[in-house]
Amino acid sequence: MRSFMTYNTHMDMSVSIGELARLKKKHACGGDIFRVTYVGADIKARCEKCGAIVMLERAAFVRSRTNTKIADAAQRGET
Numbered sequence: 562m563r564s565f566m567t568y569n570t571h572m573d574m575s576v577s578i579g580e581l582a583r584l585k586k587k588h589a590c591g592g593d594i595f596r597v598t599y600v601g602a603d604i605k606a607r608c609e610k611c612g613a614i615v616m617l618e619r620a621a622f623v624r625s626r627t628n629t630k631i632a633d634a635a636q637r638g639e640t
Contacts, residue, residue: 574623576600581609581631582622588613594631 592610599605
């Protein structure tokens with residue numbers, strides 16, 4: 562008998578503080594890149610365009626982020 566709760570096992574649930582994530586849905590300001598500032602049951606992220614803070618449930622955050630990796634300018638060596 563199958564359980565009524567099934568999870569996508571291929572979904573990467575790992576999220577770390579300082580990570581840049583591009584979300585599928587844009588913020589009200591038009592930005593779609595967010596920097597993770599808190600990780601727990603919920604994810605707190607700051608919009609890179611306007612600086613607003615949003616909180617999403619971890620599962621909602623993981624579902625809404627795209628698979629594209631975003632390199633921070635500091636990580637690329639740019640100043």
